[in-house]
Amino acid sequence: MPYQRAETPTRIAGFSALLFITIVTFGAFLALATRATEGFAISEVLSDAYLGRIIRFTLWQATLSTLLSVGLAIPTARAFARQTKFTGRDSLLKLFALPLALPALVGVLAILGLWGRAGWINQLTGDLLSFSIFGLSGILIAHIFFNLPLATRLFLTSLERIPVENWRLASQLDMPSSSIFKFIEWPVIKAVLPGILALVFMLCLTSFTIVLTLGGGPASTTLEVAIYQSLRFDFDPGRAVTLALVQLAITVVLLAVSFRFTKTLPNIVSLKSTMHRPDAHTISARIVDAGFIIAAGCFVALPLAALIADGLSSDLPKLLSSPTVWRAITTSFVLALAAGTLSLTLCWTMLKAINNQNSLFAKLVGFASSTILVMPAIVLGSGWFIVLHRFGNVFSFAPLLVIIINALMALPFVHRILAPALAESTRQHNRLIAGLGITGWSRWRLIDFPVLKKPLALAFAFAMALSLGDLGVIALFGSEQITTLPLLLFKSLGSYRTHDADGLALILAFSCLIILYAAEKLSQRKARQC
Amino acid sequence: MRFILAVLAILAFTISPATAKPILTVYTYDSFTADWGPGPAIKKSFEATCDCTLKWVAIADGVALLNRLKLEGTSTNADVVLGLDTNLVVEAKATGLFEEAGIIAPTSKISGHWSDKTFIAYDYAPFAVIWDRQKMKNPPTSLKELVEGPADQKIILQDPRTSTPGLGFLIWMKTVYGDKAGLAWEKLSKRILTVTPGWSEAYGLFTKGEAPMVLSYVTSPAYHMIVEKTDRYAATKFSEGHYLQIEVAGLIKNSKNKELAQKFLKFMVSSGFQDHIPTKNWMFPVGKTTKPLPDEFSKLISPDKLLLRKAQTVAKNRKAWIAEWLKATSK
Numbered sequence: 001m002p003y004q005r006a007e008t009p010t011r012i013a014g015f016s017a018l019l020f021i022t023i024v025t026f027g028a029f030l031a032l033a034t035r036a037t038e039g040f041a042i043s044e045v046l047s048d049a050y051l052g053r054i055i056r057f058t059l060w061q062a063t064l065s066t067l068l069s070v071g072l073a074i075p076t077a078r079a080f081a082r083q084t085k086f087t088g089r090d091s092l093l094k095l096f097a098l099p100l101a102l103p104a105l106v107g108v109l110a111i112l113g114l115w116g117r118a119g120w121i122n123q124l125t126g127d128l129l130s131f132s133i134f135g136l137s138g139i140l141i142a143h144i145f146f147n148l149p150l151a152t153r154l155f156l157t158s159l160e161r162i163p164v165e166n167w168r169l170a171s172q173l174d175m176p177s178s179s180i181f182k183f184i185e186w187p188v189i190k191a192v193l194p195g196i197l198a199l200v201f202m203l204c205l206t207s208f209t210i211v212l213t214l215g216g217g218p219a220s221t222t223l224e225v226a227i228y229q230s231l232r233f234d235f236d237p238g239r240a241v242t243l244a245l246v247q248l249a250i251t252v253v254l255l256a257v258s259f260r261f262t263k264t265l266p267n268i269v270s271l272k273s274t275m276h277r278p279d280a281h282t283i284s285a286r287i288v289d290a291g292f293i294i295a296a297g298c299f300v301a302l303p304l305a306a307l308i309a310d311g312l313s314s315d316l317p318k319l320l321s322s323p324t325v326w327r328a329i330t331t332s333f334v335l336a337l338a339a340g341t342l343s344l345t346l347c348w349t350m351l352k353a354i355n356n357q358n359s360l361f362a363k364l365v366g367f368a369s370s371t372i373l374v375m376p377a378i379v380l381g382s383g384w385f386i387v388l389h390r391f392g393n394v395f396s397f398a399p400l401l402v403i404i405i406n407a408l409m410a411l412p413f414v415h416r417i418l419a420p421a422l423a424e425s426t427r428q429h430n431r432l433i434a435g436l437g438i439t440g441w442s443r444w445r446l447i448d449f450p451v452l453k454k455p456l457a458l459a460f461a462f463a464m465a466l467s468l469g470d471l472g473v474i475a476l477f478g479s480e481q482i483t484t485l486p487l488l489l490f491k492s493l494g495s496y497r498t499h500d501a502d503g504l505a506l507i508l509a510f511s512c513l514i515i516l517y518a519a520e521k522l523s524q525r526k527a528r529q530c
Numbered sequence: 531m532r533f534i535l536a537v538l539a540i541l542a543f544t545i546s547p548a549t550a551k552p553i554l555t556v557y558t559y560d561s562f563t564a565d566w567g568p569g570p571a572i573k574k575s576f577e578a579t580c581d582c583t584l585k586w587v588a589i590a591d592g593v594a595l596l597n598r599l600k601l602e603g604t605s606t607n608a609d610v611v612l613g614l615d616t617n618l619v620v621e622a623k624a625t626g627l628f629e630e631a632g633i634i635a636p637t638s639k640i641s642g643h644w645s646d647k648t649f650i651a652y653d654y655a656p657f658a659v660i661w662d663r664q665k666m667k668n669p670p671t672s673l674k675e676l677v678e679g680p681a682d683q684k685i686i687l688q689d690p691r692t693s694t695p696g697l698g699f700l701i702w703m704k705t706v707y708g709d710k711a712g713l714a715w716e717k718l719s720k721r722i723l724t725v726t727p728g729w730s731e732a733y734g735l736f737t738k739g740e741a742p743m744v745l746s747y748v749t750s751p752a753y754h755m756i757v758e759k760t761d762r763y764a765a766t767k768f769s770e771g772h773y774l775q776i777e778v779a780g781l782i783k784n785s786k787n788k789e790l791a792q793k794f795l796k797f798m799v800s801s802g803f804q805d806h807i808p809t810k811n812w813m814f815p816v817g818k819t820t821k822p823l824p825d826e827f828s829k830l831i832s833p834d835k836l837l838l839r840k841a842q843t844v845a846k847n848r849k850a851w852i853a854e855w856l857k858a859t860s861k
Binding site: 035053 | 727
């Protein structure tokens with residue numbers, strides 16, 4: 001294969017980025033471990049029968065949630081890929097990026113607006129069913145609400161990159177829908193499936209607010225809850241580190257399995273991927289697709305509509321004329337912009353340093369940008385707090401810490417969007433680039449940016465939206481000086497101001513939509529003629 | 531990178547104002563310093579008397595506050611810590627970071643329950659079950675009725691492992707039921723809609739109409755009456771008595787502004803501070819206020835008996851009680 005070896009500075013930059021991530025994560029573990037209380041014994045933590053029960057429940061709910069979310073996402077993504085022209089498609093897809101950016105608690109309240117005791121479903125049925133979602137069903141519904149749209153978008157990004165030549169071939173051969181799925185779509189889905197499964201699984205594994213709030217009782221407890229409790233309430237750093245390592249070990253095993261099955265995409269050269277699918281307009285395809293799109297659309301959009309309805313009934317003019325709210329909006333955007341930039345820079349630097357998709361470095365990059373998801377924010381935050389407070393007032397480091405940790409937390413998403421796109425573009429353009437000797441800035445300007453601007457913009461928007469909705473990290477370091485929207489929302493909820501919280505949730509959701517919309521507009525702008 | 535640095539520079543610049551006056555740093559919890567909380571007004575009235583700058587440092591809640599102190603150790607910047615609850619003081623004392631405040635607390639309704647030389651109470655409220663008049667007719671009038679009542683009328687509780695009201699209710703149950711607490715929890719678990727990580731989630735679910743009852747404070751209905759002008763939510767009086775939450779503040783041993791810190795603690799129990807507690811922190815003041823409490827406060831229930839366990843007892847038994855609760859409710 002005509003791989004073009006990355007130049008030495010690129011390699012060094014990539015290694016440095018990887019090293020940075022490793023230091024940030026393991027530095028926190030080490031710092032916390034030094035604070036383990038006297039008489040702390042790892043064996044005592046691990047031999048606790050309760051831990052076994054937590055692990056079983058954690059794995060059980062995460063497995064079910066993942067299978068349902070991803071299983072439903074495949075036909076939904078396929079439906080969106082086939083039906084490219086219906087009204088509202090773009091808006092619906094933008095809406096699909098929204099749950100990801102909502103703090104879990106806001107999502108939970110939105111879901112209750114639809115499914116809850118006082119929600120729309122129970123209201124419409126006149127309380128006949130007196131339907132209660134608390135328990136495992138609540139956890140599953142919430143996890144599907146958060147992860148189905150994410151998985152759908154990730155699958156769709158891959159499906160949309162299927163080269164137009166394939167569709168031409170399919171047309172010429174008059175392939176039926178089933179063969180198209182088998183020969184064209186499935187190889188693409190199969191290539192990204194392990195990664196998406198692992199991502200969703202990790203998100204459900206570390207779920208905290210959803211599991212506690214909708215779980216219905218302490219029988220529903222995840223490892224993340226135990227970690228949080230041991231640090232937040234018992235202040236037992238030894239126990240917290242041990243539990244976090246157990247969570248990490250589970251993830252490592254899982255990722256190892258998922259990497260084992262990850263295949264690189266078939267090597268096809270495509271000119272452009274405006275596709276014309278031969279199977280989009282049959283009646284059966286339309287009915288099936290409409291079914292999935294409407295079902296998934298309602299599942300995601302109705303809770304969001306409940307959130308909007310509640311938000312609109314709050315005193316929005318009062319909120320929008322409050323300087324505190326505007327300060328929070330500004331702080332949120334500045335932090336999110338910085339975190340998004342850092343996340344994208346780190347990921348890009350690492351990806352560019354990869355010579356060979358099968359090299360150890362490539363695997364380490366994939367591994368590092370995934371496992372970060374199961375590092376509890378409270379462990380990272382507390383660990384770095386211990387390190388940094390020796391150097392002065394921690395509050396002056398707070399914005400930096402918030403940005404770095406948020407950037408790392410966004411890496412798994414950024415990596416999953418960028419890595420396949422960059423690998424494919426490299427395969428397609430390497431011969432040309434090597435032949436013409438284009439390097440450095442010219443390469444970015446002429447090749448990488450124009451070809452990859454769509455995934456780049458999407459990755460950036462996701463990273464920004466994620467940090468915009470972050471509550472875990474900011475809750476540790478926020479202060480009056482640095483108050484973000486989610487923090488202000490939580491503060492309102494913490495002092496009876498439920499209506500203000502509803503309004504702020506709407507403002508937060510709207511801010512995320514603006515980011516996604518801007519990213520899309522920017523990526524659609526024509527590349528400079530060259 | 532350059533962009534990030536620029537952003538940081540701006541942030542760093544905006545958060546370090548230069549002042550010549552002495553600065554008193556008070557660590558407290560989040561909602562205390564919110565725009566609508568008592569923090570801003572108290573800052574103003576204290577600064578009018580002290581020729582100093584009062585700097586609030588807000589940390590999520592009482593528990594997080596204590597952990598922040600443990601993380602910072604002797605190098606903490608705090609002069610005063612305000613917002614621990616009585617269940618946390620044993621652990622707080624064990625850090626060795628506090629010293630006796632050197633002030634005399636005013637006599638109040640809770641003087642008989644709490645007199646400590648290090649941690650001075652500044653407000654209190656008994657826990658209570660709040661019920662929704664639109665969703666139920668006959669609320670339970672005792673803890674026993676709550677435990678044994680119909681399973682279709684649910685209550686939302688907080689997790690004692692992650693929240694102070696949750697822990698308060700756990701001790702309440704233990705105080706009333708003693709050895710039979712496990713059994714009582716088993717019965718009650720049928721009525722529990724869900725157990726949330728903190729007070730905010732529970733109260734949010736309650737006001738959204740998810741359940742007719744929630745664990746909160748005797749003072750909660752005052753907020754709804756005064757701010758929202760509604761008497762839809764009320765507290766129900768339990769014949770066994772109500773468990774108390776008392777919020778306290780303490781002086782940091784290593785403080786460089788000890789005199790100023792003591793002055794603040796004295797101010798804390800005076801009307802300049804206490805005036806802002808009832809309608810901004812929605813708790814009962816321990817000291818005298820300039821004006822009598824708003825009429826709405828007289829409509830609140832007044833428990834016949836206030837319960838509070840010794841802080842040492844709670845510290846010693848907390849783990850065992852939580853284990854008992856876990857066993858009984860996760861069947």
